[in-house]
């Protein structure tokens with residue numbers, strides 16, 4: 001991709017450069033100047049007219065997967081137009097370039113593959129990762145979204161097919177947070193895959209081997225992290241959709257060493273916390289009055305539980321008091337002290353209770369006010385579970401967060417129906433409004449896209465050396481504070497997606513302020529932080 005110092009491209013080379021191409025929007029003068037005359041139809045159009053045509057193309061497509069493929073092609077032809085389309089209607093396009101369509105995209109990634117995007121760093125490149133990173137044409141990389149594909153959404157290990165996720169997450173940095181796209185680099189660490197069906201697929205694009213033992217993986221990741229520090233010293237490493245144990249281990253290892261962030265741990269935790277803060281404003285209760293039960297104790301479950309402990313401590317509880325409020329169950333049952341399979345991060349939450357695999361029984365024992373699902377066990381919040389929560393609580397807080405839809409612990413309709421309209425509900429995906437007993441309910445989408453684009457924009461602007469949990473909690477607070485009382489009145493837990501850019505800029509301003517207050521920024525504090533941030537944001541428009 002070109003930078004300011006790139007010599008002016010001409011003719012077909014200019015039309016084939018997605019970064020500089022304007023297509024039919026090249027003016028007559030530009031067409032003369034750059035050898036484009038005769039290469040374009042006569043009409044000179046503006047960006048809005050071009051967007052209109054794209055909308056028509058998209059309408060004619062039979063599925064969101066086809067729309068995704070079409071939009072990826074558009075990005076390869078004309079980046080400005082691609083982002084203009086996305087930003088013209090985020091509520092419509094986020095579900096296409098991101099969840100839920102991304103689940104289908106990732107499952108078929110090797111089959112629908114068209115052109116390379118981002119970087120693929122494989123185990124075979126050990127010892128040379130630094131040289132390989134230097135092949136990337138841009139040197140101002142500020143965010144790398146990195147996956148191994150080890151746990152993509154609720155799809156398990158899908159190896160390099162997971163590359164759809166870093167691409168999609170980074171699209172949202174721009175579409176929802178206006179972070180300039182040329183500062184973003186999607187990365188797939190190809191470590192092989194445990195998925196034998198994929199390895200047997202002749203079209204599969206990754207290494208056909210099992211992932212290496214842990215020590216080997218650790219040294220590969222270490223070489224990668226070190227190489228990033230040298231080649232892109234300003235870049236934040238955004239870990240996404242690694243196998244749960246890897247996610248927890250590497251965040252712990254690197255969070256106070258390099259600028260990094262784990263979206264599944266910290267982002268999911270922050271958006272859940274934001275939803276809780278809003279739900280508690282509706283209930284007029286405090287966080288310290290709650291008891292939390294989690295189904296799922298992987299990276300998202302533990303990450304959210306850890307962040308709750310931090311938030312409860314900020315509200316005055318001791319660490320032990322905070323931990324006592326939180327109970328977790330996973331596929332092997334309750335996290336309790338006799339279990340021998342727990343990670344250190346999980347052991348801290350182990351209860352002195354007998355073993356149990358019975359969610360309903362656990363609800364009766366613990367009497368939670370908040371039930372959170374991060375288990376990928378579709379349908380596990382049964383009617384009995386929701387009814388028991390509703391027996392214990394006037395307004396039960398029920399967040400089935402697992403993705404994709406078939407992995408969700410219950411649907412919005414089920415939660416409202418089984419709780420007789422009393423549940424305060426958020427899911428990982430956006431459900432349409434639900435009408436129950438003549439009342440309309442607005443299910444929230446507790447998705448980390450309310451957090452990472454805003455946090456990313458704040459980090460882009462302030463250049464801190466590390467991302468701390470406190471900054472992430474500030475992001476949650478900033479989000480919750482943007483749900484106004486009238487919206488809360490209608491049971492809404494999150495701001496509308498249609499305003500996502502405005503929401504992200506407001507959050508980013510708050511987070512940046514916080515970073516300056518903590519003396520964690522490495523740039524000078526401006527007088528008007530919001531205006532300064534707005535000035536740094538990417539605007540999809542053609543430049544001369």
Ligand SMILES: O=C([O-])CC(=O)C(=O)O
Nearest residue numbers: 099153241264403447448
């Ligand atoms: O990608 C999403 O929509 C949420 C997420 O991080 C995950 O499920 O891993």
Ligand SMILES: [Mg+2]
Nearest residue numbers: 153240241264
């Ligand atoms: Mg994720």
